[in-house]
Amino acid sequence: MFEKTSESVHRKLLSLFKSKQAWLFNWQQSTEELPESIQIAIEKQQNSSERLISWIQIAILVVFAILYTMAPNTLPIGSDFEPVPLFLGAYFIFTCLRLYFSYISRLAYWVLVLSVLVDMGLLLGLIWSFHLQYMQPPSFYLKSPTLLYIFIFISLRALRFEPGLVLLSGLVGAAGWLILMILAITDHSGGSVITRDYVVYLTSNSVLIGGELDKMISILVVTAILTLAIARGRQLLIRSIVEARTAESLSRFVPEGVAAQIANTQGPLINAQTESCEASILFVDLISFTSLAERLPPEKLITTLNEYFHVISEPIERNHGVINQFQGDAILASFNLPTKDANHANSAVRAALEIQEILSTYRFEGGIRLSTRAGINTGTVVGGFIGTSDRLSYTVYGDNVNIASRLQVLSKQYNSTNLVSLRTMQLCDDHTFHFREKGRGILRGRSSPVMLYEAVRTHN
Template sequence: MKHNIGEFLFGRAPESSLPERVSDAITRQQRDSEQLIGWVQLLLVTIFGTLYAVAPKTAMSDGFHPVPWALALYFLFTFTRLALSYRILLPAPVLTLSVVADISLLMVLIWSFHIQYMQPASFYLKAPTMMYVFIFIALRTLRFDPRYILLAGATAAIGWLVLVLYVLWSEGGHSMITRNYVTYLTSNSILIGAEIDKIISIVMVSGVLAIAVLRAQRSFKRAVSEEIAAQDLSRFVSREVADRITHSEHQIRPGDGEAVNATVMFTDIEGFSTVSETLSPTELAHMLNDYFGATSAVIEKFGGVITQFQGDAMLITFNAVKPDANHGQNAINTALEIQRLCETTTFCHGGKLKTRCGINTGDIIVGAIGSENRLTFTVHGDTVNIAARLEPLNKQFGTYILATEATLAHCGNSASSNTRWSQRGDVTVRGRSQPTPIFSTDYREYGGVFAPNLSGVTTS
């Protein structure tokens, strides 16, 4: 019951222990907020000082005038704190002292009015400057920390109580107490109920703002945590898949998916086992990182999405999770440029890596498979299976790119004569009873400019 009431008032609490990077992100936001608070307070004291300077002066004492000094002191204090906020992260004791000083200086300023204008102490209780108390309390909400709101509210309530008690204590204070509201408004008389209302208002406003900010703070922490989690997720799966997962209108369940017409490409490094034997695990990891970094740039260039890594192999989709009307052509362009990249690039530790590609186009299912507690977002279907079987067939034909007739048909007449395809016959891939017409090609360079295109199908 206690937990439910607390969650109802303050919102659902975030994880008890936030990651350090989440805490750092929140700290940076609060530092920016403290700078914003400083600028707003500097603006307020400037406005107040300007209004005081240009306002017509009524009869005042001929001696010491405390208001200009109080304003100058507060301006200096605010400016110093603002400058410090740009140089260091203000520690909690400094912030606490700052909040107390803000309210205290305002109270001293209000208190000084009866001296400035040679009036009884009760004179300052009607000063409209008291409204600045609520502005100062509201400013603390910018930091997203309810502790400082409550501190500002408590300091203001105590400060105003002290001012009221000073009036009652001062000479003639008790004799000026009235119960008549009209008399209170038209004279220097004191209405105790009105002053209690002000204190209650300060306390209530501070409490409401603190609750609102605590709810917002908890939501903010959860949002930062979820944003960082989404960023981390996009490092393990493609950005498009991560966006689909994090922005789904409902929780993704096993079997959720949609049918699309897409092109699928499987890649694998030729002779990777042999390469692995000659390198230490650390060297092998560096080489793979170098290879995947280079090929990922090519894949992204042509609009492909790496849906899955398996060791040195990749499952790449076009038009599966990201719209692509020319997915067949872009898949072929990707395969051709990967061949050029592998032919011309020496990867980490002096290695040359050749890549075999299998490409197929057709209807696939894009979605989640697995159990309730463990899901994989991937693509599946007969089209995917054929592409997976084509990739190792390159070894049989001595080729590096094999594509189906369906992929070439999807490209239509968008090709020119730079790339020729060789028919490799009808192949019955493992796991299927129906034969599949397949074709092979290779990349070409003209004057150092890579321009892969299709010219239809020719047989070799």
Template sequence: MTVAPGETGRPPATLPRPDPDRPAPARPGETALPARVRAALSEQQASSEILIGWIQLAVVTAFGALYLVSPKAFPPEVEFRPIPWALGGYVAFTLARLALAHAGRLPRWFLGLSILADMALLLGVIWSFHLQYMQPAAFYLKAPTLLYVFIFIALRTLRFEPGYVLLAGGAAAVGWLLMAGYALMWDPMAGPVTRDYVLYMTSNSVLIGAEFDKIVSILTVTGILAVAIVRARRLLVRAVRESLAARELSRFFARDVADRIIDLDAGIEIGRGELREAAVLNVDMRGFSQLATEIPPDDLIALLAEYQGLVVPVVQAHGGSIDKFMGDGVMATFGATRPSATAAADALRAAADLADAAAAWGQRRRAAGRPAPAVGIAVASGPVVFGAVGDQSRLEYTVIGAPVNLAAKLEKHTKAEGVRALTDAATYGSALKQGYRPPAPPERRPGRSVGGLDEPQDLVVLAG
């Protein structure tokens, strides 16, 4: 089954897209990815950067609130307070980062700078604790605020790029190593080094093993997250590729069929069909073959595209699915790809609307001095078999049954009857039972001989 332009599946994402000419740089093993896949990855990363920015703003707001409510013990001679300035500068930096992220203009160097700024802010705040409380530098080594390091490292996983996780973890480990070194060697009030854990916990002494454990923990968590991101990115790439494939699939298949293929637990099985009560609608342009020999190829294809663009939306509006395009013919089904209790009624409503739309379309083309072929429409209903046909190398979902043949014959017979749309009496009766109400009583033509059918048919004119 195929589908015309317009049945494209999901709407496009509304998040800001990165420059399409600059898709996300390929990672090892991703160099063969199509540009559109890398562009989709960039779009996902752009949305992640917006989320990261808001989380950073929340964190710095929490820092500010914590600073405001905590007691201050700076000596009177200390006039410069670094923390308010650092927090204020970081708020401005974060707001700029958010603006760039929302605009989709966040350069990679700025991302690296943002990670270093995160760690500088956090470690700077921790470092200031010994000034704030007038204690030796070893005092800040016991601050639980160090746990925020893991938040900043974890934030970088949202982008699915292990390099940024490693940068965050590396910056944190180096920063804490420098802070421990300052507490041991450069602080004029440095506390003693001890191996006594109780003394370490109850004084300003330094336990080297404890600081070593912190750095090892930071590096270990960073490494684990980086490995997880490498694995998760592979899954993300696969998911993006499958998502794009599904979106393209919905352009070649009716939406219900595309969803059916995507959601199958196992592969499509040839030779298995489903019996459905459905309606089949056939539409065809009259005289198209002759017209194809009289107008330029570009005009012919433009005419065909315009005609198909007219038919498909009307069919879809009434719950129908395009089964196939046959040159200038279109075959649609109602209740075949998805069971429906109103298949016949929906098909007749679609046929009536198509007849009106085709008439208006023909008038517009004639007024513009362009060819305007007439359109024939027919509907038949009854039991059909819906399933996949073909072989393992080429499959097609379609419907098989008497209504398919009858609709095709009735569409050709519209010429003999001199009408635009026909159906058989049985289909019309089913539609009435399903709630169909015509705008006016239709003309009935009983006992008509239809080409290709052995038995006379009782017909109902849907549009004269």
């Protein structure tokens, strides 16, 4: 019993260690369950961040080199040894190489770890070399303000959303400073001594161990804060990318305005609030679809229909319309709902005329020509989600939607490419088209006749 419990605890600890290891040091492993498209988007963001880090480091190097060049020459007389330019040059070459490879391919994780080690190693080596260049005791470099660059290099790693690299930078920086302190304390040839007097520490080559420990603690605290911040930020990054991809995919199935509504809806979508307003409804139906289906093989029929929908969708969307449904070979589009459009009647009529103009010259595969009939009506409609809690769709519905559909059906009887209701005609003030009165007609399911109009282009 004890052995089984011990084995279970061991497995749990091992699993926890592996999860934390992935959380800290392996971005790909921690995101491998995400869709490939999201992983690619994250990877692009990470590569971009790595290039930004390299460019900032090059800029820091240039500034450091300028300041070093402008500073008075304090080399002892007769000394030509300058280690600072050597370290700066080596680091500049390494950074340029890393930047170059980041542009031509994705940097492997071991390269990123190596970059952190080289970054801190060269910076700490540069600080260590100060006592050689200026011929001072080793404790001299512990007073160098270049220590602040350790914090800059740690914070640069925060540009990538990988907390492990931030943590590694801080640990290497703190460990490196500890090594520098030990070297200064153990090297008595240069006159370095340990003191407990803060004034003596600041005004001589003495070493205050507490002061150096404070520096290391500061490095570790800043590292811990940044590591936690990046870990939290990484979760937000993943969530934002997932939501952006979801919204992009969702926009292929529902209108953009509806996708935004879905993102902001609290609770089940079926309980989402409906919207009611005056809108213009456009029904577009393909003429002689039955004969087309008889002539074409099923595969070619689907291909032709998809091309047809693509062609006629463009003028609808260009005129601020929203396609709510594909009904067989017909399209139901709304103007002013859910996307707002003050001139929705103009937009609906203009879209119908543009569809006719495009199809009059367009040839589908095999030289096929297609034409349409349209019905347009304006009135109060309701937009919202319908269906069950498991399967929903967004649509507009109401009596005015039915009228637009019946106008489209009636257009064949009147030998017209489109029929427009009185309300739509009254709201239109676009002088690029006008209306011909087609008389009165009785819509299916109604007893009272209504005025019918046909929209046509104005020829200047």
